[in-house]
Amino acid sequence: MxxxxxxxxxxxxxxxxxxxxxxxxxxxxxxxxxxxxxxxxxxxxxxxxxxxxxxxxxxxxxxxxxxxxxxxxxxxxxxxxxxxxxxxxxxxxxxxxxxxxxxxxxxxxxxxxxxxxxxxxxxxxxxxxxxxxxxxxxxxxxxxxxxxxxxxxxxxxxxxxxxxxxxxxxxxxxxxxxxxxxxxxxxxxxxxxxxxxxxxxxxxxxxxxxxxxxxxxxxxxxxxxxxxxxxxxxLGSPAMNFFRGTVVADDGLALDLGSAKLALGDAVGAVARVGSELVVGLRPEDLIPANGSTPAHSLKARLELAEPVGNEIFLNMRAGEHTVVARVPPQEIPDVGSELQLVFRPERMHLFDPQSERRLDLAL
Missing domain, CATH: 3.40.50.300 (P-loop containing nucleotide triphosphate hydrolases)
Structure with a gap:
């Protein structure tokens, strides 16, 4: 040794x-x-x-x-x-x-x-x-x-x-x-x-x-x-979801994805301002279908394919031009084509500078 x-x-x-x-x-x-x-x-x-x-x-x-x-x-x-x-x-x-x-x-x-x-x-x-x-x-x-x-x-x-x-x-x-x-x-x-x-x-x-x-x-x-x-x-399987867009004001801050928006609340205010470009990463296990009202940190996506593998289900979706994968526990599977409201905790976000591709840390 x-x-x-x-x-x-x-x-x-x-x-x-x-x-x-x-x-x-x-x-x-x-x-x-x-x-x-x-x-x-x-x-x-x-x-x-x-x-x-x-x-x-x-x-x-x-x-x-x-x-x-x-x-x-x-x-x-x-x-x-x-x-x-x-x-x-x-x-x-x-x-x-x-x-x-x-x-x-x-x-x-x-x-x-x-x-x-x-x-x-x-x-x-x-x-x-x-x-x-x-x-x-x-x-x-x-x-x-x-x-x-x-x-x-x-x-x-x-x-x-x-x-x-x-x-x-x-x-x-x-x-x-x-x-x-x-x-x-x-x-x-x-x-x-x-x-x-x-x-x-x-x-x-x-x-x-x-x-x-x-x-x-x-x-x-x-x-x-x-x-x-x-x-x-x-690192990660399925891989992390990445959302690249422009920060806009929309009842707090949001990431404009073209034909969809990722609601960010005020969580990214320390590292991003309105009009700046940003990449937000979310692990599949951190995107959870919402039950009830829409919280400040959420995303609407349309289901394209569900993959049940026994102990978990992979939901393959699309939000605008972005593909989205969520990993959820066994449950009743929504119909293909249905729109889902996905929520996430702000501390689960991974933020990156789109030019340098380096991580931006939040003090949450």
Whole structure:
């Protein structure tokens, strides 16, 4: 277990493309830190730089207080788990687990002990004599995890390890990874494009976009206080609703959406004035169909599609040119085409400057 420190890490390719612009953060002892973002954002490039599989253009990388910029991957005391498992098909599970230790000249008794420990922890005991072709995708991924585990590295690096699994296996293997981290108290850096994986696994999350770090924080603070429009829209499923318009006076303040209005009351008076442009974000769970009179903070929308999924219902609506999604508990579903009055609490609003796309904080 070790701390990982990135100090202005940068990756520029020969054609001038910037893969990672300027990455600076620490990964604490025993922390599980997640790098998340859309395809091409630089998260896997950054992980490969930490692993030593990509050269560092500039900046300093330290693992366990040792600068490792010029060290080979085998000398960095890291173990990496890939998306494609990378198991040797002609070897048994036991041989796959032991292979890396044999290359390092580890004593036979120590290899057997470590393989046994990993097999017990990952429930691989009955699979040790089998070959990868005889295993399911989830079992193969557990073997890949076990191969990293027997190394007892200072840092585990996981590059989208669940991407090849179906939804059920992805959930169960995600739980296994979380348990493994807890049992080992290991330092882990985990790359994913799946924001659900990021939110459920990470102690902290690094959100990346186009090679740049957008925000680093705990899952709930990212969800509740996104620093900009990108982070707000990336985290959350269904995604946050955004309303872009002009602030007008209408029995208090409102956001003119063209053929619809978002009633804001006086809540945004500290950051917006009549005539200014504003982006208001509201999570689907914060939009609630009204019962009775219209409060100061509301929106009229027309229902286009209802999606009941058992424990909740997604209401897909339209307010002017804006699509709106509300998440509500199980209830009688309104008729398609009916007009709904949606209400929300002012403290649930997320306000953004339309030019800079940065968050505007309210003192409510």
């Amino acid at each position: 070790a701390m990982v420190q990135l100090d202005h890490l940068r990756k520029v390719y020969e054609n001038g493309y910037v893969g990672v612009a300027d990455a600076s953060f620490d990964v604490g002892h025993g922390e599980l830190l997640v790098l998340v973002g859309p395809s091409g954002c630089g998260k896997s490039t950054l992980l490969r730089m930490i692993a030593g599989l990509e050269s560092i253009t500039s900046g300093t990388l330290s693992i366990g207080e040792r600068v490792v910029n010029d060290l080979s991957p085998r000398d960095r005391d890291i173990a990496m788990v890939f998306q494609n498992y990378a198991l040797y098909p002609h070897m048994t599970v036991a041989e796959n687990l032991a292979f890396g230790l044999k290359l390092r000249g580890t004593a036979r008794e120590e290899i057997e002990r470590r393989v046994g420990e990993a097999a017990t922890m990952l429930d691989l005991g009955r699979m040790l004599p089998l070959k990868p072709a005889q295993l399911s995708g989830g079992q193969r991924q557990r073997v890949a995890l076990g191969r990293a585990l027997v190394r007892k590295p200072a840092v585990f690096l996981l590059d989208e390890p669940l991407s090849n699994l179906d939804a059920k296996l992805r959930l169960s293997t995600r739980v296994e990874i979380a348990k493994l981290h807890r049992d080992l108290d290991a330092t882990m850096i985990y790359v994913t494009h799946d924001q659900i994986e990021a939110m459920t696994l990470g102690h902290r999350i690094v959100v990346m976009r186009a090679g740049e770090i957008q925000q680093i924080d705990t899952p709930m603070r990212l969800y509740q206080q996104p620093i900009n429009l990108f982070v707000a829209g990336f």
